[in-house]
Amino acid sequence: MKILFVSPFDFTNPGGVNEHILHLDAQFRRLGHETRILTPRALGEDESDDGHFIKLGTAVPIPANGSTARITLSPFVSGKVKELLQREQFDIIHLHEPLAPALPLLVLLHSQTVNVGTFHAARSYHLAYLYAKPFLGYFFNKLHGRIAVSPAALDFVSRYFPAHYELIPNGIDVTRFHPNVPPIATYDRPTILFVGRYNESRKGLKYLIEAMALVRREFPTCQLVVVGPGDPERYRRLIERVNVAEHVHFVGPVSADERPRYYTACDVFCAPATGRESFGIVLLEAMACGRPVVASDIRGYRFVVRHGVEGLLVERKNPEALALALVHLLADPALRQRLGQAGRARAEQFAWPVIAQQTLEYYERVRARVAPRLVRAAQRWTAGLPAFLRGPFDGEQS
Known part of the structure; x- marks a missing residue:
């Protein structure tokens, strides 16, 4: 399969979502699948495409869930996203935090293939989910498959967007994290x-x-x-x-x-x-x-x-x-x-090869379910968008 991973977060800063993507990416490539990763570029970086990573839009720091998320808020890479999807013709687009601005939303706006979203976050409330639900609902409905990484994440997102979610957890590299790894020091106290x-x-x-x-x-x-x-x-x-x-x-x-x-x-x-x-x-x-x-x-x-x-x-x-x-x-x-x-x-039980296999099996189930009606559904969805959404995003802004 040809698979695009989409992250809303800048990859120059460490984080659990991006680590999750990198591990799935490595496992899928090892199994012979063709993968690419779309992410915002860090401040000071140029937009780029090295054949694996595609960096579009400038990431800015935004307070989120007691931490800082570095995401792009600009809609003006919409034309480049559309061009990328038309050129590459991915079999699966796997979006992580798919309702986060702005890259995941732009990808969902233009995607004409199978879209799978993984929801990672768990928190007590989400003002954007609450107040922007009518707007975000358009994008949520373009997801053909939905994954939550834990029961806590599932409970959180389903509170705002009830649906079926597949539970596929985060993974761990059990070859790197192992009891036989030499300790950094031999401490003589507890x-x-x-x-x-x-x-x-x-x-x-x-x-x-x-x-x-x-x-x-x-x-x-x-x-x-x-x-x-x-x-x-x-x-x-x-x-x-x-x-x-x-x-x-x-x-x-x-x-x-x-x-x-x-x-x-x-x-x-x-x-x-x-x-x-x-x-x-x-x-x-x-x-x-x-x-x-x-x-x-x-x-x-x-x-x-x-x-x-x-x-x-x-x-x-x-x-x-x-x-x-x-x-x-x-x-x-x-x-x-x-x-x-x-x-x-x-x-x-959480080793990355296990998690990757669960994810691939879910892709196949989703593809089998949605492929026959995918084009018609995409055309109906686009036709149903309000004019203010269709207009600004259909151009080739840069």
Whole structure:
């Protein structure tokens, strides 16, 4: 098959959606499919097409879901999108966050082939989905197949756009994340690991720092290693107030090759997120490395970690509950080993070859269902668009 992946997000900044696309892309190419990726260009980059990546529209930072999304808002690449689709004649267009501006919407506007959308996000509300639903409904109805990466993501999107969604989760590279990866260091004291963009309050690092003061009562030499981008000064006062300055170490961002080595160096991985997490890739990374997990009991995490099987789930925003679970694991090496082994087995169910095969099978089911009526449906949909939508987007703007 000839497949186009569409991301609303600039690929020069790391993110779960773009990693998902890259892994599917690599798996599909390995299986002999022809793939391309359409994405916005970063500020300062030129529009380009290297035969694999196509970069159209300039990405700008937009606050979203407690983070920052770098997307293009311009409709003026519409003509170039239309030309691309007419020239390439893709069998499948797979759009990730398909209702995000502006590239996914422009692709849906012009697509005359099978469109599949994957919804990744989970949050408490979405003002754009709420107030722009009549407008976005036109684009949603051009999706022939719909995927959600977790029950949390499914619940969120179906609240605004009820439909059938196939549940196909995120994946993990179980060859890169593995218990036998050499650790980054051999620590001589109990070590808890946090991985994530810790400046985002939804990641919950402050609750873990507060919990460290309680963990120290049972394990006076324990340490917390914090990996990921952020500003440690944001937590300096808290660290001093709870007296754990000698026990919290900020590493900063690390390379993709180094990240597994931090997991294998720790005794317990902790993810104290407060919510708005649809899945929890870092949980899978830790589990694939054979490490037990302590995580907040939120919907997105509950799908990945089963309480008492691969890890311990605790009440969110509760430092006491976090500390109790961490002490429990640090005090019981046999339990850590059992949970870690179960975590590795669980992670293998999410291996990228498995996820890629599920996705390809879904493509085939969708194609078989919609192919006979695809052209007629596309013509009816375009004819039904309001004039203000048909007019501006039919030209060859640049």
